[in-house]
Amino acid sequence: MVNFYDLSLLELKQFLVGHGKEKFRAEQLFRWVYQKGVTDFSQMTNISQDFREEIKNILDFKLPKVVHQADSVDGTRKFLMAVDGGKNIESVLIPNEDRLTLCVSSEVGCAMGCQFCFTAEMGLMRRLNVSEIVGQFLNAQKSLNGTKRITNIVFMGMGEPLDNVDNVTKAIEILHEQVGIGLSKKRITVSTSGIVPQIHRVAKVGARLAVSLNATTNEIRDKVMPINRKYNLEKLLEACKQYYLESKDMITFEYVLLKGINDSIDDAHRIVQLTKNIPSKINLIPFNEHPESGFVRPSQHEVNKFQKTLMNAGKHVLVRRTMGRDIYAACGQLRSEMEKHPQKMSV
Numbered sequence: 036m037v038n039f040y041d042l043s044l045l046e047l048k049q050f051l052v053g054h055g056k057e058k059f060r061a062e063q064l065f066r067w068v069y070q071k072g073v074t075d076f077s078q079m080t081n082i083s084q085d086f087r088e089e090i091k092n093i094l095d096f097k098l099p100k101v102v103h104q105a106d107s108v109d110g111t112r113k114f115l116m117a118v119d120g121g122k123n124i125e126s127v128l129i130p131n132e133d134r135l136t137l138c139v140s141s142e143v144g145c146a147m148g149c150q151f152c153f154t155a156e157m158g159l160m161r162r163l164n165v166s167e168i169v170g171q172f173l174n175a176q177k178s179l180n181g182t183k184r185i186t187n188i189v190f191m192g193m194g195e196p197l198d199n200v201d202n203v204t205k206a207i208e209i210l211h212e213q214v215g216i217g218l219s220k221k222r223i224t225v226s227t228s229g230i231v232p233q234i235h236r237v238a239k240v241g242a243r244l245a246v247s248l249n250a251t252t253n254e255i256r257d258k259v260m261p262i263n264r265k266y267n268l269e270k271l272l273e274a275c276k277q278y279y280l281e282s283k284d285m286i287t288f289e290y291v292l293l294k295g296i297n298d299s300i301d302d303a304h305r306i307v308q309l310t311k312n313i314p315s316k317i318n319l320i321p322f323n324e325h326p327e328s329g330f331v332r333p334s335q336h337e338v339n340k341f342q343k344t345l346m347n348a349g350k351h352v353l354v355r356r357t358m359g360r361d362i363y364a365a366c367g368q369l370r371s372e373m374e375k376h377p378q379k380m381s382v
C-alpha cells in the first residue's frame with residue numbers, strides 16, 4: 036500500500052500510469068481528497084466503479100493521529116499528534132487579525148542543539164515524512180469543522196525544516212496544488228536556524244524565508260546556536276542575500292532576546308549593520324523562561340529599548356506576543372509538560 040498523502044500530484048500521476056491507469060484520475064483524486072475531504076472510494080461518484088475497486092487495494096489514507104487538542108483563552112489551539120514509532124509531534128493554530136496560521140513540525144526532535152530550546156534536548160529522533168507534514172494541516176483544518184480556513188503555514192514547530200528539506204518542499208508543493216488545497220506559497224514560511232547550503236531550496240520552491248538570527252557576533256552565536264560553528268554569520272547573511280536576489284521576497288529575522296547575552300544596545304546596532312543590505316523585517320521574541328534553561332527573559336523596559344533602537348535606525352520590527360501559555364503552546368513547552376505529566380495531557 037502507498038499512502039496517498041505522501042504523493043505529489045506528479046507522483047500520483049506516475050503511480051497511476053505505472054498501474055495502467057489514466058493520469059487524469061490523479062486530479063480527480065486530489066479534488067475528492069483535498070477539496071471535498073472524501074477518502075472513501077465508494078463516494079467518489081465521478082470515478083468508474085472498476086477503477087475504485089482496483090485503486091483501493093493499492094492506495095490508502097494514513098494521517099498522524101490527534102492524541103490531544105487544547106484551546107487557550109487567547110484563541111491558540113494546540114495539537115499533539117502521534118506518528119509512527121510511538122512519538123508525538125506538535126502543531127499550533129494561531130489566530131491573528133485576519134489570519135489563521137498553523138505552526139507545523141518537520142521532525143521528531145531536532146539535531147541543531149540551540150541552547151534556549153526545549154526540543155533540542157530530545158536530539159533528532161527522525162525526520163517526518165511528507166504525509167506527516169501535510170497531515171498536520173489536514174488534522175488542524177478538520178478541527179475547525181468548516182467554520183474557518185487556515186490561511187498561513189509556518190515551519191516553526193519541532194525540528195529544523197531544512198534538515199528535512201526534500202520532504203518539506205514536497206509537502207509545500209502538495210499544499211499549494213491548485214486541484215487540491217491551493218494555499219499560496221507566499222503564505223508559507225520556512226524558518227531555519229541557518230543550514231546555509233539548503234536556503235536556496237526555499238527560494239526555489241517559492242516559499243518565504245525566516246532566519247533565527249539570535250546573536251550578532253560569531254562568538255555568541257557559536258555558543259547559543261551550534262550550527263553557527265559550521266555556517267557562520269557571514270555565510271548565513273550571504274545566503275540570505277542570494278535568497279532575496281532569487282525570490283525578491285523580504286526575509287524575516289527572528290531574534291530571541293536573552294537577558295545579558297544578546298540584548299544590549301550594541302547588539303541592536305549590530306543587527307542594523309548585519310541586515311542593512313537585506314530587505315527584511317525583525318521579529319523580536321522575548322525569551323519564554325523555563326526551569327533549568329539557564330536563560331532569563333529581559334524586562335519589558337529592556338525589550339522596548341531594544342525595539343526602539345532598531346526602529347530609530349529604520350528597521351521594521353515587531354515584538355512577538357507569547358500566545359497559548361495556559362495550554363503550554365509557547366515554543367517547546369508542551370513537550371516538557373508531556374514528559375513531566377503524561378497523564379495530564381492524555382485525551
Ligand code: SF4
Pocket residue numbers: 145146147148149152153154155192193194195227228
Ligand atoms: S530552535 Fe529550532 S533549530 Fe534550534 S534546536 Fe530548537 S527546533 Fe531545532
